[in-house]
Amino acid sequence: MMDYTQLAPAYIRAIAPYQPGKPISELERELGISGIVKLASNENPLGCSPLAMAAMQEALKTIALYPDGNGFALKDALVQRYGVAHDQVVLGNGSNDMLELAARAFLSIGDKAVYSDHAFAVYPLATQAVGATGVSVPAIDFGHDLKAMLQAAVKQQAKLVFIANPNNPTGTFLSAAALLDFMRALPANILVVLDEAYNEYLPQENRYNSVAWLEELPNLIVSRTFSKAYGLAGLRVGYAFAHAQVADMLNRVRQPFNVNSVAQAAAVAALQDEDFVRQTNELNRRGMAQITAGLDKMGLEYIPSFGNFVSFKIADAMAVYRRLLELGVIVRPIANYDMPGWLRVSIGLETENDKFLSALKRIIGEKQ
Numbered sequence: 001m002m003d004y005t006q007l008a009p010a011y012i013r014a015i016a017p018y019q020p021g022k023p024i025s026e027l028e029r030e031l032g033i034s035g036i037v038k039l040a041s042n043e044n045p046l047g048c049s050p051l052a053m054a055a056m057q058e059a060l061k062t063i064a065l066y067p068d069g070n071g072f073a074l075k076d077a078l079v080q081r082y083g084v085a086h087d088q089v090v091l092g093n094g095s096n097d098m099l100e101l102a103a104r105a106f107l108s109i110g111d112k113a114v115y116s117d118h119a120f121a122v123y124p125l126a127t128q129a130v131g132a133t134g135v136s137v138p139a140i141d142f143g144h145d146l147k148a149m150l151q152a153a154v155k156q157q158a159k160l161v162f163i164a165n166p167n168n169p170t171g172t173f174l175s176a177a178a179l180l181d182f183m184r185a186l187p188a189n190i191l192v193v194l195d196e197a198y199n200e201y202l203p204q205e206n207r208y209n210s211v212a213w214l215e216e217l218p219n220l221i222v223s224r225t226f227s228k229a230y231g232l233a234g235l236r237v238g239y240a241f242a243h244a245q246v247a248d249m250l251n252r253v254r255q256p257f258n259v260n261s262v263a264q265a266a267a268v269a270a271l272q273d274e275d276f277v278r279q280t281n282e283l284n285r286r287g288m289a290q291i292t293a294g295l296d297k298m299g300l301e302y303i304p305s306f307g308n309f310v311s312f313k314i315a316d317a318m319a320v321y322r323r324l325l326e327l328g329v330i331v332r333p334i335a336n337y338d339m340p341g342w343l344r345v346s347i348g349l350e351t352e353n354d355k356f357l358s359a360l361k362r363i364i365g366e367k368q
Contacts, residue, residue: 011109011131018125022330033328037355039346040332041233042168042198042309046283046349048231048266049276055269056235059262067261074264077271078239082211087244090251093258095197095225095238098250099162100126102193102221102240105249106159107132114153115162116144118170118337120195123162132159142303142311142339143172146182153190161186164195166202169334169344171305176208183217191246193221197238198307200229200277201284206306211241218243221250226263228308229280230270235263284308287347294357298364311344320363327359 005013021040028036071091078089092098099122107113109131115123117139127134135156137149144163153161163182165174183192194210210222221242227233237259242250259267270276288310295302295312302312311334314320321333321343332344345356 009131011128015125015128016336018121019336021332022325024330027325027328027330031326036328036330037348037352038330039348039352039356040330040344042228042307042346043233044228044231044280044308045287045347045352046231046276046280049270049273051269051273051276052230052232052266055265056262059265062261065261067257067259067264069257071259071264074237074239074259074267077268078241081271082241084211084214084241085244088214088241088247090240090242090247090254091259091264092238092240092254094227094233094236095195095223095240096122097236097254097258098221098223098238098240099123099193099195100129101250101253102160102191102223103127103130103132104253106191111160112156112158113160113162114149114156114158116149116164116167118142118167118339119144119162120164120168121336127160139170141172142170143167144174146174146178150182150185153186158190161190161192162195163192164197166198166306168198168307169309169311169332169337169339170303171307171310172303173202173206173306175206176210179208179210180213183213183220186219188219191219191221192217193223195223197223197225197228199224201281201308202306203285214241214243218246221246226267226270229277230267231276231280232263232266232270235260235266237263237267283349284347287350287353290350290353291345291347291357294353294360298361309344309346311339311342313342315341316367317341317343320360323363323366324356324359327362329356329359331356 024036024038075089103126107130111132113127114135124134137152223240225238300312302310334342334344
């Protein structure tokens with residue numbers, strides 16, 4: 001039989017597919033257990049806004065019709081919130097789509113993209129999928145070394161730089177001053193995708209307005225999502241802000257109707273529900289303190305996080321991961337981020353965090 005994989009370009013055959021967090025249903029099938037706690041995919045344990053839920057129900061009445069391919073209502077809501085122009089907004093099937101669009105629009109075979117070690121796995125995947133070459137820059141304390149990334153981007157004559165802030169899976173944070181210094185030193189012909197999927201989780205004292213930088217920095221693309229703090233991960237809706245010329249190129253490679261009508265309606269409503277986002281932040285702050293205190297008591301090293309997750313170091317990480325599954329707790333192994341001795345746990349409800357900590361304590365006891 002013919003090997004049909006050989007029909008694909010070599011750079012496609014070389015891709016290792018993205019591995020999502022294990023779903024609850026899969027673990028139930030495998031182990032035949034119930035009461036499972038999923039703390040693997042940085043989802044919002046509160047669910048989504050009641051306003052978004054009501055908007056979804058209303059949108060279902062017109063589900064037989066194609067969605068607005070231009071997403072006017074959602075774009076308009078974002079315009080009103082962030083003070084940008086309509087032609088500066090691009091909508092995506094989650095912020096993951098925005099990363100893919102940036103690679104497809106601006107990279108081709110032989111081009112280079114720069115990103116950090118231990119940064120989001122989609123950056124090298126999106127780069128490789130278009131035949132471009134990824135340049136991974138060594139991290140500092142599991143975070144971006146902006147000085148080294150600047151040098152690499154210039155030396156390699158890169159066309160694109162990916163930066164996650166806060167970073168996933170390590171939770172590290174770059175200050176506004178550090179980011180601005182980097183952007184101002186970067187040649188204008190190198191685009192930067194600033195991936196702010198976890199922006200809404202930043203403490204008030206760490207917040208900054210990257211969208212306002214677009215006026216000074218036309219080579220900046222700010223990417224965000226409704227999947228995390230807004231609790232709409234299952235609907236897949238993200239967005240980006242960029243200079244109108246850059247946004248135009250992203251829209252040229254964007255799939256028609258890439259954001260469905262239910263997602264658009266839910267996102268418009270979610271954007272208005274500031275109380276829900278505030279509750280999400282408060283729950284995350286308490287849960288982060290709960291989990292890190294528990295890790296401290298167990299003497300486990302972890303990376304201080306500005307997201308809704310924390311990565312911790314533990315011996316025999318994969319064995320611990322599998323044992324946690326047996327105890328009904330799903331976390332995320334991050335060996336594919338060159339962190340084989342680490343696991344990442346999302347912040348859940350207080351009871352979910354308790355179940356994780358109790359299970360982890362039990363496993364440590366079993367190993368002694």
